[in-house]
Amino acid sequence: MSYQHVVLPEQGRKLSVSDDGRLQVPDNPVLGFVEGDGIGPDITRACMRVWDAAVAKAYGGKRRIHWCELYMGEKAAGLYDGDYFPAETLAAMQDLLVAIKGPLTTPVGEGFRSLNVSLRQKLDLYACVRPVRHYEGVPSPMKAPQKVDVVIFRENTEDVYAGIEFASGSEQNGQLSGFLRDTLGANFFDDAGLGVKPISPFASKRLVRKAIEYAIEHNRESVTLVHKGNIMKYTEGAFRTWGYELAREEFPEQTITEDELYAHHGGKVPEGKIVIKDRIADIIFQLMLLRPEEFDVIATMNLNGDYLSDAIAAQVGGIGIAPGANIGDNVAVFEATHGTAPKYAGQDKVNPGSLMLSGVDMLEYIGWKEAADLIRLAYPDVVKAGIVTYDFARQMEGATEVSTSGFGDALIERINNTLDLDEVARQRAERRRRQKEERREREQRRIEAPEEEMVASGRKPTTVGHIMKRSLITVTADTTVDQAMKLMREQGVSSLLMEPGEDGEWGIMTHHDVLSRVVRGNRTSAEATVGDIATRPVIRVSSDASLSDCVEVMMKHSIRRLLVERDGEVVGIASETDLATAVEQFGWVRAE
Numbered sequence: 311m312s313y314q315h316v317v318l319p320e321q322g323r324k325l326s327v328s329d330d331g332r333l334q335v336p337d338n339p340v341l342g343f344v345e346g347d348g349i350g351p352d353i354t355r356a357c358m359r360v361w362d363a364a365v366a367k368a369y370g371g372k373r374r375i376h377w378c379e380l381y382m383g384e385k386a387a388g389l390y391d392g393d394y395f396p397a398e399t400l401a402a403m404q405d406l407l408v409a410i411k412g413p414l415t416t417p418v419g420e421g422f423r424s425l426n427v428s429l430r431q432k433l434d435l436y437a438c439v440r441p442v443r444h445y446e447g448v449p450s451p452m453k454a455p456q457k458v459d460v461v462i463f464r465e466n467t468e469d470v471y472a473g474i475e476f477a478s479g480s481e482q483n484g485q486l487s488g489f490l491r492d493t494l495g496a497n498f499f500d501d502a503g504l505g506v507k508p509i510s511p512f513a514s515k516r517l518v519r520k521a522i523e524y525a526i527e528h529n530r531e532s533v534t535l536v537h538k539g540n541i542m543k544y545t546e547g548a549f550r551t552w553g554y555e556l557a558r559e560e561f562p563e564q565t566i567t568e569d570e571l572y573a574h575h576g577g578k579v580p581e582g583k584i585v586i587k588d589r590i591a592d593i594i595f596q597l598m599l600l601r602p603e604e605f606d607v608i609a610t611m612n613l614n615g616d617y618l619s620d621a622i623a624a625q626v627g628g629i630g631i632a633p634g635a636n637i638g639d640n641v642a643v644f645e646a647t648h649g650t651a652p653k654y655a656g657q658d659k660v661n662p663g664s665l666m667l668s669g670v671d672m673l674e675y676i677g678w679k680e681a682a683d684l685i686r687l688a689y690p691d692v693v694k695a696g697i698v699t700y701d702f703a704r705q706m707e708g709a710t711e712v713s714t715s716g717f718g719d720a721l722i723e724r725i726n727n728t729l730d731l732d733e734v735a736r737q738r739a740e741r742r743r744r745q746k747e748e749r750r751e752r753e754q755r756r757i758e759a760p761e762e763e764m765v766a767s768g769r770k771p772t773t774v775g776h777i778m779k780r781s782l783i784t785v786t787a788d789t790t791v792d793q794a795m796k797l798m799r800e801q802g803v804s805s806l807l808m809e810p811g812e813d814g815e816w817g818i819m820t821h822h823d824v825l826s827r828v829v830r831g832n833r834t835s836a837e838a839t840v841g842d843i844a845t846r847p848v849i850r851v852s853s854d855a856s857l858s859d860c861v862e863v864m865m866k867h868s869i870r871r872l873l874v875e876r877d878g879e880v881v882g883i884a885s886e887t888d889l890a891t892a893v894e895q896f897g898w899v900r901a902e
């Protein structure tokens with residue numbers, strides 16, 4: 311392909327994609343970069359020196375990035391006769407597969423779309439990926455910011471961001487509102503501006519697929535689908551349904567749902583499985599503050615993802631250092647997530663952190679983990695030493711303020727002179743060990759106190775398996791009623807299970823049975839046995855049975871307790887009180 315202004319470095323080779331969809335990266339890859347507007351050139355210059363230094367150190371000169379400048383924004387407009395997003399930039403990004411870009415000015419005026427939005431749409435970069443974790447030393451408003459370590463996959467192409475909007479008073483608005491009122495019976499205030507929120511199975515599933523693939527590749531613990539499906543059933547609720555459907559259909563060996571985790575595995579994650587769960591969008595903001603360690607990979611729609619990624623980034627140091635990328639099926643464009651901060655343009659002043667860490671993710675994406683880790687290790691060391699740009703300096707006591715390039719120099723000095731590769735490997739192993747230990751601790755809590763964990767982690771029970779009592783207090787049929795009553799008092803329960811006889815059926819003895827069959831039946835409690843007065847058989851339900859189905863069974867048979875079974879084995883007992891307690895704790899929503 312021949313270009314007008316883009317010059318492909320002669321020594322470099324382009325990346326490619328193999329038949330099985332894997333990215334093939336040579337040791338001399340050509341990667342694209344767009345320096346961006348405003349502060350873009352300052353941060354891009356500093357970052358490229360750091361990325362190159364890390365690659366040189368990690369691979370002793372065996373690997374090297376060959377940078378290819380691509381043009382967007384004001385620099386492009388100067389070169390391409392006023393065109394802010396030239397066709398050849400688009401073509402080169404498709405050709406090179408991986409690029410990184412600084413911030414771009416959105417030209418002001420009618421008819422201009424945000425360049426970032428155009429880029430995502432034209433290259434079909436449907437997943438906005440925002441990894442958010444804390445680096446030691448970075449100022450944060452959280453008490454324990456190190457607990458935040460999530461990667462947000464935000465759907466980029468749909469939702470109210472799709473641009474299907476009709477202004478109040480416009481002709482199209484009139485047509486649409488007429489149709490909505492007259493044909494569909496919708497009701498809303500006159501002159502309302504109208505926006506459409508398309509959420510499709512196609513876009514939802516490809517986004518969730520990317521999130522699950524990422525979780526598998528990076529050995530993450532869970533993928534959480536974030537939605538507001540309790541209110542917007544056919545858009546946000548459908549996203550949730552399609553997400554679970556995709557996991558079930560395409561990753562049956564690698565995933566289990568949170569429901570299955572509790573109902574079939576008692577809270578213990580089976581080896582090699584990723585837990586698929588979901589949370590309501592408003593609750594996730596609270597949970598990310600109170601229990602951030604429970605969230606790992608998040609998949610959500612455009613608007614939720616927009617709010618959520620900035621809010622979580624603020625927990626660990628703000629969007630000034632938050633990395634990001636927009637990724638499609640083959641093409642990936644990494645980017646600084648802040649804007650062009652025009653008042654600082656050309657002053658060599660601002661924080662290069664956002665672009666720097668996006669580059670680290672880019673190195674990881676092309677499989678150059680050692681180089682990525684060198685920067686990840688050097689970065690907190692430099693910040694902890696108080697060598698920071700103006701924005702951090704104003705939040706840290708006793709810091710030494712340095713320029714953008716000065717910060718880059720400090721990182722390079724740390725990478726070249728003090729870090730060694732054994733230390734990088736050691737730290738990586740240590741991080742993995744810590745993650746494993748934390749997972750084990752969480753698992754232990756789930757196993758020991760599943761109900762408490764469920765409430766605290768914002769999860770609602772949906773099946774009887776979630777609310778049943780797991781400990782079964784059992785006696786044999788020949789136990790006397792006196793002995794049985796004593797055991798009930800000691801255990802603080804109002805019923806006991808009678809172990810199955812030859813027919814395999816369980817029985818149950820309750821306080822009610824004692825009153826009706828011993829007192830009213832005129833018997834002696836020291837002589838009567840559990841076998842004499844217990845009710846049997848006890849009706850069984852599957853642990854997957856819904857709470858409302860259980861209520862139906864209880865009402866139909868006029869009983870107050872059910873045995874819960876899984877794969878033919880009795881695993882718990884659920885009482886009317888357990889069901890009512892769940893309603894009290896979590897509320898009950900009328901079914902459609």
Ligand code: NAP
Pocket residue numbers: 349412413414415416426630645646647648649650651652660661662663701
């Ligand atoms: P902005 O450029 O992000 O700047 C807002 C403020 O954030 C700055 O004044 C500065 O705060 C702080 N800031 C941003 N980047 C920083 C950095 N690297 N280091 C330290 N502080 C940093 O947002 P804006 O002023 O709303 O937008 C300006 C232009 O950028 C607009 O044309 C907008 O369209 C564009 N934009 C582009 C992108 C993108 O390309 N991805 C994203 C957002 C906005 P202080 O003033 O407190 O020092």
